Amino acid sequence: MNIRIEEKLLVYKVVAKKDTEAFAQLYDFYVGPIYRFVFFKLSNREDAEDITSEVFLKVWDYLIEKPKEVTSFKQLLYRIARNRVVDVYRARAKKNECSIETAEKIAIGNDLRKDIEIKEEQQDLLKAIKKLKHEYQEVIHLRYIEGLPTKDIAGILEMSATNVRVILFRATKKLKEFTEPDLKPKT
Amino acid sequence: MSRKLIKQLRGIKNENGRLNPDRSWVAQNRAKLLQDINCSVRINTAEEESKPSVFDSIGEGLHIFVSGRALAMARSSLTIFLVGAVTVSSWIASVSASNDSLPGDKMYGVKMAVEKTELLVASVIGSDEDEVTTILKHASTRVDEYQRSESTEQASEAIKSLKEKIASTQESLNEVSEKSPEEAVAVAKVVEKRTEEILDSLSDKMSAEKSSVIVSESEVDNVQLKKEVVEAEDLIQKTGISAVEVLIEKVENEEVGSEVISKEEVKNTINRKLDKLAEGVSRLDAEVVETSGIASTTIAIIKTASTTKYLVEPMKDGEENPDPNADTSASSTSLISAQIGQTEQKVVEAEQKVVEANRIVEETKVEIKNLIDQNNLTGALDKIKELDGVKSETSVMVVEANKVVAEVQKALTTEVKPTTTILPTPIASTTTNVVLPVLNTSTTVQTTPVIGNTTSSTIKTN
Numbered sequence: 001m002n003i004r005i006e007e008k009l010l011v012y013k014v015v016a017k018k019d020t021e022a023f024a025q026l027y028d029f030y031v032g033p034i035y036r037f038v039f040f041k042l043s044n045r046e047d048a049e050d051i052t053s054e055v056f057l058k059v060w061d062y063l064i065e066k067p068k069e070v071t072s073f074k075q076l077l078y079r080i081a082r083n084r085v086v087d088v089y090r091a092r093a094k095k096n097e098c099s100i101e102t103a104e105k106i107a108i109g110n111d112l113r114k115d116i117e118i119k120e121e122q123q124d125l126l127k128a129i130k131k132l133k134h135e136y137q138e139v140i141h142l143r144y145i146e147g148l149p150t151k152d153i154a155g156i157l158e159m160s161a162t163n164v165r166v167i168l169f170r171a172t173k174k175l176k177e178f179t180e181p182d183l184k185p186k187t
Numbered sequence: 188m189s190r191k192l193i194k195q196l197r198g199i200k201n202e203n204g205r206l207n208p209d210r211s212w213v214a215q216n217r218a219k220l221l222q223d224i225n226c227s228v229r230i231n232t233a234e235e236e237s238k239p240s241v242f243d244s245i246g247e248g249l250h251i252f253v254s255g256r257a258l259a260m261a262r263s264s265l266t267i268f269l270v271g272a273v274t275v276s277s278w279i280a281s282v283s284a285s286n287d288s289l290p291g292d293k294m295y296g297v298k299m300a301v302e303k304t305e306l307l308v309a310s311v312i313g314s315d316e317d318e319v320t321t322i323l324k325h326a327s328t329r330v331d332e333y334q335r336s337e338s339t340e341q342a343s344e345a346i347k348s349l350k351e352k353i354a355s356t357q358e359s360l361n362e363v364s365e366k367s368p369e370e371a372v373a374v375a376k377v378v379e380k381r382t383e384e385i386l387d388s389l390s391d392k393m394s395a396e397k398s399s400v401i402v403s404e405s406e407v408d409n410v411q412l413k414k415e416v417v418e419a420e421d422l423i424q425k426t427g428i429s430a431v432e433v434l435i436e437k438v439e440n441e442e443v444g445s446e447v448i449s450k451e452e453v454k455n456t457i458n459r460k461l462d463k464l465a466e467g468v469s470r471l472d473a474e475v476v477e478t479s480g481i482a483s484t485t486i487a488i489i490k491t492a493s494t495t496k497y498l499v500e501p502m503k504d505g506e507e508n509p510d511p512n513a514d515t516s517a518s519s520t521s522l523i524s525a526q527i528g529q530t531e532q533k534v535v536e537a538e539q540k541v542v543e544a545n546r547i548v549e550e551t552k553v554e555i556k557n558l559i560d561q562n563n564l565t566g567a568l569d570k571i572k573e574l575d576g577v578k579s580e581t582s583v584m585v586v587e588a589n590k591v592v593a594e595v596q597k598a599l600t601t602e603v604k605p606t607t608t609i610l611p612t613p614i615a616s617t618t619t620n621v622v623l624p625v626l627n628t629s630t631t632v633q634t635t636p637v638i639g640n641t642t643s644s645t646i647k648t649n
Contacts, residue, residue: 144196
């Protein structure tokens with residue numbers, strides 16, 4: 001609760017006084033999660049860094065130009081990051097003359113094998129996550145890796161909280177099937 | 188999902204270096220980001236000349252701390268509240284405006300509606316004590332209206348409403364007496380105290396400054412009003428005595444503890460009632476002396492005028508010459524003579540009654556003291572009731588005397604067309620004007636009472 005209030009105060013300083021130092025504190029807090037979010041989708045460090053920089057610049061402009069439309073700084077960050085990632089997919093799809101979904105799979109598949117140095121156990125887990133549908137991956141990432149509440153996830157994905165819970169349930173069920181195939185499903 | 192799996196997922200960001208940004212990149216990016224936004228801030232500041240106002244800052248900050256839905260709800264709630272506030276404030280304004288209204292005024296209806304609402308709320312939500320307190324509060328308002336009344340109609344209306352309120356109080360007192368003793372005592376205390384206050388307020392009007400006025404056609408109305416006031420007083424006094432009766436009953440039957448009401452308190456109340464009654468009789472004494480004086484003066488003038496030439500105004504064109512030998516003058520003289528006789532009789536009777544009342548007061552004081560010393564509170568109250576009866580009868584006789592005196596004065600002024608001289612001859616406390624016919628220059632009248640044996644009095648004429 002205190003973190004939320006502190007965050008709101010920082011946002012207020014940015015909006016009301018164009019306080020760059022306050023914005024820098026927000027950057028320090030959110031650069032890691034946004035980078036992870038973007039990197040998880042693109043699986044490319046350079047792209048993730050570029051996109052992350054752009055996201056924070058865009059958010060600053062948004063706070064200055066349309067402050068009254070900002071209800072949650074966190075949700076705004078993730079939404080902008082998500083939209084920016086989609087733009088990258090579109091660009092790649094156009095370049096490779098394939099669908100966005102294909103572009104996603106290509107990016108993830110290649111980079112995952114080469115760039116990610118992880119323990120074997122977690123490697124299996126990540127592979128399992130990557131097998132899931134795109135929206136399932138998002139909710140799993142935001143809920144369990146970043147630890148966001150359902151309400152924030154709903155705001156980021158622009159859907160209802162009920163919808164998020166349903167998707168999350170299905171995603172976890174599917175992931176469990178991938179990670180624990182020995183367990184028989186309940187009838 | 189299994190806990191192991193969740194733990195693994197949560198551990199990904201902490202254990203996998205590649206998933207997290209490079210620290211040097213973070214620092215470099217931070218610096219670059221600040222540089223870029225500082226540039227944009229300087230550019231924007233140069234373009235903007237005015238600083239945002241406090242309200243703008245608050246407005247910008249509000250949506251950050253409060254969600255949009257909450258703001259929308261707050262906005263609609265505020266609108267409803269403001270509409271309600273305007274409605275209530277206009278109602279309060281009209282109620283406030285009606286507070287000083289008198290019977291017959293436009294806002295008087297609002298005042299009555301407010302009182303009805305107050306009474307309804309008190310009866311539904313409050314206790315019996317609250318209800319009776321509200322009724323008596325309204326009764327006090329009637330007395331205030333009577334005191335501020337500008338016509339006999341308004342005053343009469345106020346007194347009529349006052350009587351209704353007192354009757355209502357008596358009913359409530361009767362009802363609550365059958366309920367719990369504590370409630371009955373609480374209500375009785377309120378009734379006893381407030382009726383006394385109302386009586387004091389009412390008598391303030393009666394002892395208002397006396398002034399010289401012209402006898403008007405409503406003089407008889409004024410006396411009629413006086414009669415209504417006396418009746419109201421009587422009713423209030425009886426209600427107060429009923430309340431004392433309730434207190435005595437509860438104390439003597441030991442239905443309540445001394446912490447609720449003690450015998451000493453009841454004795455003090457009885458003594459207070461006695462003092463008030465004695466005071467009332469004294470007032471009647473003073474009043475009857477005054478009435479007697481007025482009557483003497485009036486009668487003396489009449490008698491003297493019958494042997495004096497009237498100064499008659501020159502007749503205007505078209506008026507018929509009066510026939511001094513006409514039967515009308517003789518009949519009018521005999522009529523006045525009859526009235527004089529009746530007046531004298533009434534005034535004498537009133538004076539005698541007051542004397543009797545004074546005697547009874549002195550006797551009763553001694554008797555009540557003895558009864559109280561013997562702890563015979565019921566007996567003491569019976570004596571109070573007797574004395575109250577005597578006072579009521581005396582009041583009625585004094586009012587009757589006033590009435591006949593007023594009628595004689597009125598008859599006198601309608602018979603003669605005098606050049607007028609105003610003499611100080613008030614009747615009781617009603618502000619009426621008296622005009623008496625001017626006598627010839629050789630005649631003077633001293634305003635001293637001639638009727639009755641309470642004081643030695645003569646009328647002297649030159």
